[in-house]
Amino acid sequence: ExxxxxxxxxxxxxxxxLRLSCAASGFTFRDYSMNWVRQAPGKGLEWVSYVSSSxxxxxxxxxxxxxxxxxxxxxxxxxxxxxxxxxxxxxxYCVRELYYMDVWGxxxxxxxxx
Amino acid sequence: EIVMTQSPATLxxxxxxxxxLSCRASQSVSSNLAWYQQRPGQVPRLLIYGASTRATGxxxxxxxxxxxxxxxxxxxxxxxxDFAVYxxxxxxxxxxxxxGQGTKVEIE
Numbered sequence: 001e002x003x004x005x006x007x008x009x010x011x012x013x014x015x016x017x018l019r020l021s022c023a024a025s026g027f028t029f030r031d032y033s034m035n036w037v038r039q040a041p042g043k044g045l046e047w048v049s050y051v052s053s054s055x056x057x058x059x060x061x062x063x064x065x066x067x068x069x070x071x072x073x074x075x076x077x078x079x080x081x082x083x084x085x086x087x088x089x090x091x092x093y094c095v096r097e098l099y100y101m102d103v104w105g106x107x108x109x110x111x112x113x114x
Numbered sequence: 115e116i117v118m119t120q121s122p123a124t125l126x127x128x129x130x131x132x133x134x135l136s137c138r139a140s141q142s143v144s145s146n147l148a149w150y151q152q153r154p155g156q157v158p159r160l161l162i163y164g165a166s167t168r169a170t171g172x173x174x175x176x177x178x179x180x181x182x183x184x185x186x187x188x189x190x191x192x193x194x195x196d197f198a199v200y201x202x203x204x205x206x207x208x209x210x211x212x213x214g215q216g217t218k219v220e221i222e
Contacts, residue, residue: 035211045150045158045201047211057209093157099205100148100163107157 002026002103004094009108012084016112020079022094022105029075033097036068036079038090039107048092051077062088084112116140116204120214126222133189135217137202142182146206149178149187152216153198161200162187189219197221 008020020036033052039045049068050057056068067080077094089112094105117140127133137147149162160169162178165185175190189196202214 044216045203045213047209047213050209050211059210098163099146099208100160100203101150101158101211102160102163102169104157104159 002096004096004103004105006092006094006105006108009092009110011111011113013114014085014112016084017080017082018084018110020081020092020094020108020110022077024075024077024094024096027096027103030072034070034077035095035097035101036077037093037095037101037104038088038110039093040087040090043090046090049079050097081110084110086112088112115210116143116207116212118202118204118212118214120200120202120217122217123215124218124220126220127192128222129194130191131222133192133196133219135187135189135200135219137180137185137187137214139183139185139204141207143204143206145181146204147178147180147185148203148205149176150201150203151196151198152201153195158201192219 003025005023035050036048051068065083070077091107093107095101096103119138121136145165147165150158152158166178177188179186199216199218201216
């Protein structure tokens with residue numbers, strides 16, 4: 001079964017940091033590009049970041065603050081989030097893509113509040 | 115950045131009736147458009163890609179059409195499990211991938 005499981009969310013103060021992780025299983029991880037997509041409370045979906053074997057991209061809203069990485073040996077993808085703001089509060093989904101987002105993780109909640 | 119605009123924001127439909135959802139792109143995305151369903155409290159699920167191809171396991175009552183800037187998701191006969199929020203997403207000109215703001219399909 002194809003599965004993505006996120007971890008690392010929690011409550012953090014503004015200006016703080018968190019590292020999200022996503023463990024993948026059930027498919028050949030190195031063959032796929034991976035993304036993080038977030039959803040603020042009661043809001044829609046917002047693409048955050050992309051990583052393939054060759055490229056990395058970020059949304060303007062997180063550029064310079066978030067860093068995505070992947071470890072093909074451990075079938076995992078990570079999102080290091082620094083200088084967190086209240087507007088980063090959201091459920092963060094790890095997503096496999098074939099340009100369209102075909103497999104979604106269950107999500108991990110990040111709350112930025114003092 | 116390509117802006118995706120969905121209409122209406124909320125669609126009230128009775129079970130068994132047909133629902134038609136629209137998605138418009140600010141510039142052509144060819145057929146590089148996907149639709150997702152998000153039931154209350156659940157994770158988004160891929161319904162349609164390539165504007166009209168159903169994803170694995172998606173019932174035939176879901177159909178997608180359109181190309182360029184105008185797209186439609188049709189649910190031919192609404193079932194109780196279809197009441198949800200639906201999002202469109204373009205993957206023609208990226209980054210960034212962009213989503214519409216969503217259409218909520220609710221019970222009339």
